[in-house]
Amino acid sequence: MKLADIYMQFQSDITIIEQELEASVQARHDVLKNASTHLLKAGGKRIRPVFVLLAAKFGTYDIHVLKNIAVPLELVHMASLVHDDVIDDAELRRGKRTVKSQWDNKVAMYTGNYIFAKAVEASAYFDHPRVHQVLSNTLVEMCIGEVEQIRDQYNWGQNLRVYLRRIKRKTALLIAVSCELGALAADADPAIQKHLYNFGYNVGMSFQITDDILDFVGTEKQLGKPAGGDLRQGNVTLPALYAMHHDEEISHLIKNMLKNEFPENIDMQPILKAVKESGGIDYSIEMSDRFLHRAYDSLERLPDCEAKNYLKEIAAYIGKRKF
């Protein structure tokens, strides 16, 4: 079974969600409308909505209930991307110009706020206190993660624990909550909700580590932006973290190359090469696999069904994706 088959299977429901997304960011104001539409059209795998739908299969599945969870979650994701691009001074995302690049930082900040507010609005119609609590707590944690990312920039002394906690907040939590709330909205058993949360958390961790690996080994074409961008921005991810902890020479190389220069002028090739040779990539792949297997373990605790197979398929895809 391929990932495309899963999307095919849920095509009509994904279309409903896509329409709701589009409707919910419609604004009367040109800049806001254009920036939001630009963002929406830039696409993305809509992986969070897909997790909502699959998780709901363990309970009473009703797309018209589920869309009210899937839409806010995807909007939160979109809003966080817009703000991330401001922080990272990113010109490109998935090969397309970012909002901050096409307009400016101010427009990007407010477009992010607007989409964020729309997410809150979309969830407001959900009459279930726990949904609001989980969602709002996730927002808070994500914000803390964003601040941590700034705090940890160019901090070469950070340890593994700091990195893992940061990517949990940045990525894994929203995926975990997508699975949890999908099950909750479908009135699935609380134990199932918990297992799905754990599944999502572990998949999310694996996903982000893979993302961080790809930033070192991917081609510009695959990434839609030049490789080494994370480190260039001072974002220390797992491959570099490992390399710097295990090889003092690389540590010096990175610190020196990223010092006293405009980031855009740095030739990242020597650094990328050094990180690969340090074993940092292999270590990261291993770590990503470890989370992936924990995700499979969580799945094993769930009753057998088609959705379970689909979730396993998506996890496997995430584990081996190349871009």
Place this chain on the structure above:
Amino acid sequence: MKLADIYMQFQSDITIIEQELEASVQARHDVLKNASTHLLKAGGKRIRPVFVLLAAKFGTYDIHVLKNIAVPLELVHMASLVHDDVIDDAELRRGKRTVKSQWDNKVAMYTGNYIFAKAVEASAYFDHPRVHQVLSNTLVEMCIGEVEQIRDQYNWGQNLRVYLRRIKRKTALLIAVSCELGALAADADPAIQKHLYNFGYNVGMSFQITDDILDFVGTEKQLGKPAGGDLRQGNVTLPALYAMHHDEEISHLIKNMLKNEFPENIDMQPILKAVKESGGIDYSIEMSDRFLHRAYDSLERLPDCEAKNYLKEIAAYIGKRKF
């Protein structure tokens, strides 16, 4: 009766809200914690919480219910100030350094996001769908207002309607909703909720117009920042709008002075003087008074009680405040 008496009357409840505000922005991360605390300590009149409390007097008053409305509303207000300061490149607010000035734009953006998320979180414990709907809709409208403000910067051709709609979104709506939700949380009669909304809206409009006037006539000491800052930033408010519509010479003067120069180098004195002489200040005072009287009219529809007198008192204070 003086405004201070009203605060005295509600002192213990305002203290509870103040403590909740402080508790809710407590973060484990230094930057976030310091930026939020800095913001909280910078104070403010907590006028939105006071409106919540007064409005609730028309129903069943319970501070431990009301605080769950008052806190998110004040947090939303605080978050919007932090983001406004990024947009306005403001160094000072109420004579104190802004978050973006003391730290930087990125920290300010994420501090704003964090406080915003905390507002959503604080309201999540309120089990009343209508509260979430009103609050989230207000967030969306405020975001649109912020984008409008950017769109309308340096737009000399805008009309009165555009200005009024913008200040509604920027200021009046949140005050209107503070009154409405205070009454709603206290289970007051829906008609009373509506009148209180209207009261808040009109007070808010009057408040913002007064604010815009003060930016022309206030001293640097009163304002906590140099006069003329709005126009210097390209924000066209009522006094300037009137002056430019009624006197082509002033219109040319403003357009020319604000063209081709770094805003901080512009000597605003000739512009401030011209706007005053055009009658723009008098016109704005008149407009502010008109909204104030509409606010009184809304009050007249409410049953007589102490809270009603207090609301009238606050409205009067807002009408005549000098800074």
